[in-house]
Amino acid sequence: MKRPAAISASIVSAFTPTGRLRAAVNLGNPILANTDPATGMPVGVSVDLARAFAKTMGVELDLVVFDTAGKSVDAVKAEQADIGFFAIDPLRGEGIRFTAPYVLIEGAYLVKDASPLKRNAEVDVAGRRVVVGKGSAYDLYLTRELKAATIERAPSSPAVVDTFLAQNADVAAGVKQQLEADAARLGGLRLLPGRFMVIQQAMGTPTSRGEAAQAALAEFVEQMKASGFVAGALKRHGIQGAVVAPPTTTA
Structure with a gap:
């Protein structure tokens, strides 16, 4: 993969203060990352993107793995990781610079x-x-x-349905594909038609890394969408229901 012109040596340094690229990976969203049962290593669309970005910059990659999105967000905000993979949300924008989305996921x-x-x-x-x-x-x-409704919180997204049943709650909310899998696993459950939101899944880096670093990461994401890399990763990992986000143009 050819290194984009925007990724200069100074930008590579901004992304790699330790000399390696540390990528926060959230295993709580099975559409983007899972653990390979054969190797015990994290795999998925976000892992593929992290490897591709490290390769683009010519640096080594360290995966920093978390079981919830919140922990992954905190790690990037605290600069314990250099990039991460998050659903765009106003609260998360405090301390993190986001790219445009690369994948859209239904809730x-x-x-x-x-x-x-x-x-x-x-x-x-x-x-x-x-x-x-x-x-x-x-x-x-x-x-x-x-x-009007009351929100109750499970420890992680994969634990939502089990918590919903254990607490005899009225509704479980989360990633559509995760809920469908749990309904098939447990029986006696159904999804309400449609969706209540669309998650815009993006990459992000600590705000302190600067606008040039954010621009380089944003350009990388657009290249990954346009080249078919993201679509190929979704297909390779057997992900159903998530779609590649449309291209984003800047004036």
Whole structure:
């Protein structure tokens, strides 16, 4: 892969204060990263992008693995990692410079088969209890948007449905594909039609790295979308339901 002209030696240095690129990887979003059962190593779309970015800059890569999005965000804000992979959210913008999205992911609601709920609009009612993964993009979004329902938080996004059942809550909210897999695994559950939000999944770097570093990372993301790299990674890892974000142009 040819190094983009924008990635000068000074920008490489900005991304690698330790001499290596440290990439925060969140295993709490199975669309983007998982653990390979054969090797125990993290794999997925975000891991592929991290490797490609390190290769583009000609540096070695260290994966810094977390089990929740919140921990991954905190690591980048604290400069314990140089880049990360996050859903864009206003709160996360404090301390992190984001690229445009590279993948769009749907957020959905899940209920028990016997639930009276039929539509997303019926969720935000006083007395309803909605379970989300603590610190996830869904948590941040629903904390702002839900006015009457009560939000309860599972330790992580993959634990949402088990927590929802253990606490006998009314609704589970999260990554549509994760909820579909849990419904198939457990039975007696169904997704409400449609989606309540679309997650814009982007790359990010600490604000302190500067505008030039952000611009270089943004250019890299656009190249990865335009070249088919992101689409190929989604296909290679068998990801269904997520789509490549449209190209972003700057004036």
